[in-house]
Amino acid sequence: MFFDRPKSGELSILVHIDIYEERGTSDPREFEELALSAGADPVAMLTGARSTPTARYFVGTGKLDELKALVQEHEAELVIFNHTLRPSQERNLEAVLQCRVLDRTSLILDIFAQRARTHEGKLQVELAQLQHVATRLIRGWTHLERQKGGIGMRGPGETQLETDRRLLRERIKSIQARLEKVRKQRDQGRRSRTRADIPVVSLVGYTNAGKSTLFNAITHADVYAENQLFATLDPTMRRVELDDVGAVILADTVGFISRLPHKLVEAFRATLEEAASADLLLHIIDAADAERLRNIDEVQKVLEEIGASEIPQLLVYNKIDLLSDMEPRLDRNDQGIPVAVWLSAQxxxxxxxxxxxxxxxxxxxxxxxxxxxxxxxxxxRARFHRANAVLNEQYLDDGRCELELRLPEIDFSRILAAESATPELTGWLPISA
Structure with missing residues (x-):
């Protein structure tokens, strides 16, 4: 669209260079899963180590020769780096390798583009893509030149590059305005839930930890759930009834990943704010993942970035069916407060x-x-029944109705205020849920 680049295909060479400053922040196996999730067909992975990337090609000349040989040997159509490349590095690599080159950010953006289903999700992905590609524009052709003197030499006054930049800026502003409307609508929905005092519980966690499977198991919904990275992009909310609590809103959110591109965090801020405004976060963890401690740290980093790190969390260790001799259990701290649950959503x-x-x-x-x-x-009486607060009910000889109730104290006060009633109470005590 913006400049002539080699055509892209599915046969891919993966490149993972262990940079000293980034050591331990990314797993090559996860990188391969990302490529597979995007629909790539990896035929080889080139690995290596460097103290710092080179300015021209990111890799050294020796690794560049190895990479070029792999591309020619496998007739690869795509090279994917597990790193963030500068636009100049992408162009230099494509000129040498004669095939398309993508970095980690572009790969994740492509996966998001495939997974987005709702109008809002598509807008968010497009915004992130445009912000990413805006730094990668070069002058691809010169048929639109600056104005020159002389008959027949007067051009339209701007180069194709300037035209592309202007169109990009206009489209980005348009999408941001539409997403701002979405954000206001979400804020209005959150205010309505706050007025109704309905607790919101958001599922957060590393991608492919089993959030959607658990969401479906609790709510009996049919949210798309697959064993792949970023199966869920569009947030889903369901109302469920819990004993001793009543109505609770459960929200399924997009999964996090190490080095999640900042552009995606910004573009999906309206969605991630559902987590930031929740009353409780269920931090879903793949208990069978050898990298689960690192994944927990990565999730905490994103929660801090969106301002949700102070919200109470319950750790939910999922997929215990993949562990030997592990039974479901509830862990509590010294005060008896639940801190972790071990379960199998599947x-x-x-x-x-x-x-x-x-x-x-x-x-x-x-x-x-x-x-x-x-x-x-x-x-x-009808209001108490609608609130699912009635445990037992019987009619007395004097015509009165005796109700045994259990409900949140604030709901009880609200119901009495709405009816302007003062019923007789017996044994009425605040208790802990």
Whole structure:
């Protein structure tokens, strides 16, 4: 579109160079999974180590010769680097290798472009792509020249590069304006949930940790869930009823990854704000992943970046069915507060423990006791039933209705205020959920 580049294909050479400053921040196996998720067909991986990248080609001349030989041997159509390349490095590599070159950011953007389903998700991906490509424009042709003197020599006054930049800026501004409307709509939805005092629980975690599978198991939804990186891009929210809590909004969010491109964090800020405004974060962890400790650290970095690091978290160790002799369990701290749940979303084992932990963490200030309603308080009785707060019900000889209730204290107060009623109470006590 902007300059002549070699055509891209699926036969790919992967390049992972262990840079001293980045050592330990990226896993070559994860890089290969990213390439496979994008639809690439890796035929070879070139590895090496350097203290610092070179300015011209990122790799040294020796590795460049090796890479060129691999491209020719396998007739590869694409070379993917597990690093962030400068635009000049991409162009220099393509000139030498005579095939398309992508860096880690471009690869992740391509995966996001494939996975986005909703209008909002597509806008977010397009914004990130445009912001990325804006730094990679070069003058690809010269049929639009600057104005020159002389008859027949007067051009339109701007080069093709300037035209491309102007069109990009206009499109980026247009998308940002539309995403701002989406952000305001989300804010309005969050304010409505706040007024209704419905707790929001967001699922966060490293990509492919099993968030969507767990989401489906709890909510009985049919969110797309596959064993691949970034299977979920578009946020999904469902209302579920939990014992001792009542209604809870559960939100499934996009997975995180090490060195997540900053452009994606910015573009998906409207989506990630769902996590930043939650009452509780379920940090889903692949218990069978050897890199789970590193993955936990990477998730914490992104949570800090979006301002969600101070929100209470419950660690959820998923996929225990892949571990030997591991049973579902609930871990508590010294104060008896739930801190971690071990379960298998695929086998639906340990879900009751998770719901118990969520109820304890978000269902505080519960009340339990009996109320006695006069025959004229039928609408108040109906409200208690709609709130799923009635444990037992019976009618007394004097016509009164005896209800045994358990519900959040704030809901009880709101219901009484709405009905302007003062029923008789017995044994009414605040309790811990």
């Amino acid at each position: 086998k639906k084992e340990g879900l009751a423990l998770l719901e118990q932990a969520i109820s304890e963490l978000v269902g505080t200030n519960m009340c339990h006791g009996r109320v006695y309603l006069a025959p004229t308080m039928g609408s108040l």
